[in-house]
Amino acid sequence: xxxxxxxxxxxxxxxRYPLAYEKAVPIVLVILAxxxxxxxxxxxxxxxxxxxxx
Amino acid sequence: xxxxxLLPMTSAVVSxxxxxxxxxxxxxxxxxxxxxxxxxxxxxxxxxxxxxxYGAFGWNALVYRTWYLVGAILVAAWLGQGTVxxxxxxxxxxxxxxxxxxxxxxxxxxxxxxxxxxxLMTTSVHTGSELSGHAIVTGGVRMLTPFFNFYGTAxxxxxALYSAWIFWRKRVLLHRTLGNxxxxxxxxxxxxxxTFSRMGLPSALYLTELLGTVxxxxxxIRATTPMRSEAAVxxxxx
Numbered sequence: 001x002x003x004x005x006x007x008x009x010x011x012x013x014x015x016r017y018p019l020a021y022e023k024a025v026p027i028v029l030v031i032l033a034x035x036x037x038x039x040x041x042x043x044x045x046x047x048x049x050x051x052x053x054x
Numbered sequence: 055x056x057x058x059x060l061l062p063m064t065s066a067v068v069s070x071x072x073x074x075x076x077x078x079x080x081x082x083x084x085x086x087x088x089x090x091x092x093x094x095x096x097x098x099x100x101x102x103x104x105x106x107x108y109g110a111f112g113w114n115a116l117v118y119r120t121w122y123l124v125g126a127i128l129v130a131a132w133l134g135q136g137t138v139x140x141x142x143x144x145x146x147x148x149x150x151x152x153x154x155x156x157x158x159x160x161x162x163x164x165x166x167x168x169x170x171x172x173x174l175m176t177t178s179v180h181t182g183s184e185l186s187g188h189a190i191v192t193g194g195v196r197m198l199t200p201f202f203n204f205y206g207t208a209x210x211x212x213x214a215l216y217s218a219w220i221f222w223r224k225r226v227l228l229h230r231t232l233g234n235x236x237x238x239x240x241x242x243x244x245x246x247x248x249t250f251s252r253m254g255l256p257s258a259l260y261l262t263e264l265l266g267t268v269x270x271x272x273x274x275i276r277a278t279t280p281m282r283s284e285a286a287v288x289x290x291x292x
């Protein structure tokens with residue numbers, strides 16, 4: 001491996017979070033994004049008076 | 055002391071301490087986002103205090119109007135407006151601030167002049183042990199709440215999730231990624247509680263409000279405090 005290639009390899013090493021966070025953060029973000037989407041729909045439905053009692 | 059006093063009173067105290075920390079940070083660093091977050095948390099504390107008052111002493115029209123205006127309508131939107139100032143172009147943030155300000159004044163006039171009937175809180179699905187919007191008789195007033203909460207939830211939760219995603223994608227400032235996730239969860243909880251309350255399931259409101267403020271507070275502390283491992287890396291680089 002040429003020094004250049006070697007250097008590129010070393011220089012292009014991606015930054016990483018600790019392993020647990022690497023795995024957990026995207027899952028949590030997706031779940032929360034889905035949660036907020038549901039919440040927005042419910043708020044919208046409440047505004048339209050689609051739920052009894054609202 | 056009942057749960058309907060203890061929970062909102064604790065929410066109010068936590069929110070007030072949180073507001074004091076945010077406003078102290080504003081005095082040092084400036085930035086309209088900190089000022090609006092501070093104001094939003096003061097609103098949160100006022101809302102909690104009104105709920106605790108109702109739990110302890112019962113009905114009072116002024117306390118109820120204050121609770122509905124500040125705690126049910128304005129709090130999420132003003133907190134979210136802080137996030138708008140943090141993430142959006144200043145020009146757009148200013149435009150939205152003017153719109154929010156005018157809408158808030160309109161909401162204040164409508165709530166303060168609305169006809170109230172506290173018995174409606176006990177004759178509907180509500181038990182009367184928790185405050186709800188059902189006491190407002192005048193039409194159209196309660197219709198304001200979802201619009202403010204839609205804006206507040208979209209900007210506050212959406213902004214926190216967007217920030218967390220940006221930090222995660224760049225793999226920088228882990229403490230801010232985690233802090234923003236906590237803030238997003240904390241902001242969603244009372245939004246769910248308030249929405250359930252409107253749907254006729256009020257028992258979760260006070261609990262979600264308390265958990266919400268605790269999680270947002272924890273998120274703020276996390277986001278503004280670098281983790282030990284990160285601090286060690288920064289020291290090694292320096």
